[in-house]
Amino acid sequence: MTREEIVAQIKERLGAKIVDFHEKSAKRYYVEVRPEDVPEATRLIHKELGARFQIASGVDTPTAIEILYHWAFDQQGFVVTIRTKLDREHPEIESVSSICTGTEWIEREMWELLGVHFKNHPDLRHLLLDDNWPEGKYPLRRDYEK
Amino acid sequence: MAKTTIVPIGPYHALQEEPEFFKLHVEGEKVVHLDIELGYNHRGIEKLSESKTFEETVFLVERICGICSCSHPIACVQAVEDAGDIEVPERALYIRSTIGELERIHSHLLWLGLAGHFLGFNTVWMWSWRYREDVLDILELISGNRNHYAMMKPGGVRRDIKAEDLPAIRKMLDGLKGPINLFKGAVIDDPLIHARTEGVGVLTKAQAIDYCVVGPTARASGVAIDVRRDHPHAAYGLVDWDVVVMQHGDVYDKAIVRVLEMFESIRIIEQCLEKLKTVPGPVDSNPKEVKPGEGIGHYEAPRGEVFHYIRSDGSNRPARHKVRAPSFMNVVSNRVAVLGETVADATIILAAVDPCYCCTERMAVVDAGTGRKVLSSQELIRLSQEKTERLKKELGHEGPKLKLER
Secondary structure, three states, X not given: OOHHHHHHHHHHHHHHHEEEEEEEEOOEEEEEEOHHHHHHHHHHHHHHOOXXXXXXXXXXXXXXXXXEEEEEEOOOOEEEEEEEEEOOOOOEEEOOOOOOHXXXXXXXXXXXXXXXXXXXXXXXXXXXXXXXXXXXXXXXXXXXXO | OOOOEEEEEOOEOOOOOOEOEEEEEEEOOEEEEEEEEOOOOOOOHHHHHOOOOHHHHHHHHHOXXXXXXXXXXHHHHHHHHHHHOOOOOHHXXXXXXXXXXXXXXXXXXXXXXXXXXXXXXXXXXXXXXXXXHHHHHHXXXXXXXXXXXXXXEOOEEOOOOOHHHHHHHHXXXXXXXXXXXXXXXXXXXXXXXXXXXXXXXXXXXXXXXXXXXXXXHHHOOOOOOOHHHHXXXXXXXXXXXXXXXXXXXXXXXXXXXXXXXXXXXXXXXXXXXXXXXXXXXXXXXXXXXXXXXXXXXXXXXXXXXXXXXXXXXXXXXXXXEEEEOXXXXXXXXXXXXXXXXXXXXXXXXXHHXXXXXXXXXXXXXXXXXOOOXXXXXXXXXXXXXXXXXXXXXXXXXXXXXXXXXX
16 A cells, blocks of 8 residues: 555545644644544554554643654555544543554553543553552643643 | 462563563463563653753753664654754765664674573673674764764754774774674574574564564564664665564574674665765754754664654744653563563563663562562573573583684
């Protein structure tokens, strides 16, 4: 499959579930979907289109907690980032580790550093921080003025 | 039901002498489960980075790892360049690749030496580290430092490689081919190394894809990925070289991939040096600002893909900087590679992904409850080396013959 075919597949299969589609360059695509559509997007991009999971970046912004799942298409040489925005008060999303095991550790990391709850994660416990780390303290959260 | 015993390796990792905690759950000699704890070396680099300017950030990420200390900077400056659409002069691309490949050679020689030591071949250890010194000397000649070269910056490199230094680099590379050939022979021909590494710690292709492993760990399992070829950056799209791929996913194939990759690195550097004779400067486009946006930079470090994500809000500092080292993806795959193996083999299997803990971390308490056996580094290496001694007697073979000349 060529890059154009893969991009067309993503657009067609996710259809109305795409909130925003941004082609930054021929090597970088950003696709925003709603949190509930992340598992479907993951299944499509990893299981069917064969992308390799690179990592996920969690970003605390004034309006939402953003999670960006970066997927590499190595044969075609480009990166697709699936972006989703979570509610800052109750950040919660379905774990995708049952679809791709490679996401298991980073979900644990985002859980402890950013306070995002990953539903149905097989092993949601501290990865980098001490087990005695106080609850509700998230090092990568920011105190934005309301 | 068989009784499961937990054999803790760590929290100060006994083999690599870095902080990492592996809990081997064993039944008799067989490993039935592996639990990995990390975080002992968590320094909060991502958060720190938000308080640095884009130029300072490069120095910070250079300190993530002491071995691949130009991998993080290359990925980082590429992320900044991607975010800000910054151009890089051609000459700087060749210099980036030259430094990157010199680093790959010294990193692979370091791993080869350690692997030899764990298996009980201390001659391999001494010789490969002796030749690693030559590479470090050359890096010192170019950058002034054996490590932490401080060569990368957004928009180019900090200093040129001088024309008068080119012959010395060439001479060092020529001198390295013979020894690497010998190491290749030692790994390929020696029945003892075969006995200790072939079919040991297998990571299948399907597992490699599911765990999304990278670098030599992926390429040894038949997953033909290499960021240098697949997502061309620096000078990798401008020179001729091959990606080394093996199929079995065992310790043997991981060793072969690394040894053969050193030849490819030499090929790349030689072509870059030729280009440096003719491609004129400058080596830096001197960007004044990074416009708002987001960027991704990735680079094939000796251990696999290093990934950096940077978000710029138009100020002179990153609004968010995400770092992912290759070991973060590779170490977790030990969970499947070590299953069903013996404790004596676990030593080399856990080392075969060439883990880098200071990269992966960015704390835990030992629960030394009763009934748990703690193995020290000396005991683990002894276990592994004893197995080699046993095999030596069984095979009537003395191990790899290395006749190297200084």
